[in-house]
Amino acid sequence: MSSSPAIGFIGTGRVANTLARALHGAGYRVTALASRTLESAARLAQAVPGARAYRTQQEVVDASELVFLTVPDDAIAPLVASLAWRADMAVVHCSGATELGALEPARRAGARTGAFHPLHAFADPLVALANLPGCAVAIEAEEPLYGELETMARALRLEPLHLPPGTRAIYHLSGSFAASFIDGLLHEAAELWRTRLGVPREQALKALLPLAYATLDSVAKMGTVEALTGPVSRGDAGTVARHLDALRRDHPRTYALYVQLARRSLAMAIERGTLTEAQRAALTELLGKE
Numbered sequence: 001m002s003s004s005p006a007i008g009f010i011g012t013g014r015v016a017n018t019l020a021r022a023l024h025g026a027g028y029r030v031t032a033l034a035s036r037t038l039e040s041a042a043r044l045a046q047a048v049p050g051a052r053a054y055r056t057q058q059e060v061v062d063a064s065e066l067v068f069l070t071v072p073d074d075a076i077a078p079l080v081a082s083l084a085w086r087a088d089m090a091v092v093h094c095s096g097a098t099e100l101g102a103l104e105p106a107r108r109a110g111a112r113t114g115a116f117h118p119l120h121a122f123a124d125p126l127v128a129l130a131n132l133p134g135c136a137v138a139i140e141a142e143e144p145l146y147g148e149l150e151t152m153a154r155a156l157r158l159e160p161l162h163l164p165p166g167t168r169a170i171y172h173l174s175g176s177f178a179a180s181f182i183d184g185l186l187h188e189a190a191e192l193w194r195t196r197l198g199v200p201r202e203q204a205l206k207a208l209l210p211l212a213y214a215t216l217d218s219v220a221k222m223g224t225v226e227a228l229t230g231p232v233s234r235g236d237a238g239t240v241a242r243h244l245d246a247l248r249r250d251h252p253r254t255y256a257l258y259v260q261l262a263r264r265s266l267a268m269a270i271e272r273g274t275l276t277e278a279q280r281a282a283l284t285e286l287l288g289k290e
């Protein structure tokens with residue numbers, strides 16, 4: 001691959017709309033685009049100087065030295081198997097959870113294969129473009145492609161993260177704990193307010209979100225263990241017992257979730273070393289027997 005490779009994108013949805021603009025802005029040559037429909041590729045071509053929309057995906061492969069596959073995860077393997085690849089090129093997918101095995105037909109044809117997954121939520125392309133600098137990007141590839149993608153990451157002001165082979169599912173699901181599960185936990189809290197306190201969900205969120213923001217701020221400043229607050233972190237077994245009593249009968253699913261999370265908080269409080277032996281024993285008995 002040359003030092004300024006001709007870059008193509010197959011799939012011109014949310015990620016491509018941001019990444020193609022960002023690469024162009026960083027001085028890379030984005031030259032070829034195709035998607036399921038020509039209209040979709042043509043729209044992006046209008047926003048990226050030098051890029052041309054092609055009717056077929058094979059034309060993008062033929063015109064490019066580096067092809068980004070920015071299609072839905074399940075489309076990657078069949079797409080790669082349906083195209084003819086060359087030895088003097090590279091193909092890189094942007095999926096978090098998909099192993100490089102999905103690119104095997106291209107590798108067998110001699111192409112270098114890799115993955116480049118920005119740890120970011122892409123919705124509006126221009127908003128994502130503004131928020132991209134500083135985000136991590138998980139890179140998996142063998143040298144020299146790894147180094148080329150690392151250089152590209154730095155040019156985009158992303159923080160490269162090396163992923164060992166076979167770890168993509170764990171890497172990707174960990175993101176759920178940091179993103180969508182936080183959403184789920186806030187939903188759980190707002191539902192309790194709605195169903196038990198008679199407070200509409202929107203109003204509940206307005207009251208609860210400052211707590212969430214303050215927690216994230218503390219985690220950013222102090223780390224997860226030091227930032228832990230709440231009755232488990234203080235060793236207040238009596239309060240935890242009251243919480244469990246309030247949930248046990250009428251909210252069995254929330255009760256089960258509370259117990260799981262409180263056990264995690266207890267492990268963190270023990271790691272922090274601020275609980276007395278008696279507090280630790282009381283909480284362990286309370287949560288352990290649930």
Ligand SMILES: NC(=O)c1ccc[n+]([C@@H]2O[C@H](COP(=O)([O-])OP(=O)(O)OC[C@H]3O[C@@H](n4cnc5c(N)ncnc54)[C@H](OP(=O)(O)O)[C@@H]3O)[C@@H](O)[C@H]2O)c1
Nearest residue numbers: 011012013014015035036037040070071073094095121122
């Ligand atoms: N969205 C995120 O936050 C995010 C973050 C990091 C990584 N990713 C990864 O990036 C990849 C793309 O995600 P996305 O969010 O950009 O998806 P998306 O917005 O749904 O866009 C997918 C694009 O692929 C096209 N497409 C679908 N099937 C195709 C096929 N068989 N051949 C060619 N094009 C096809 C669609 O075509 P049309 O436009 O013609 O309908 C669409 O433009 C995925 O692997 C995803 O896991 C996403």
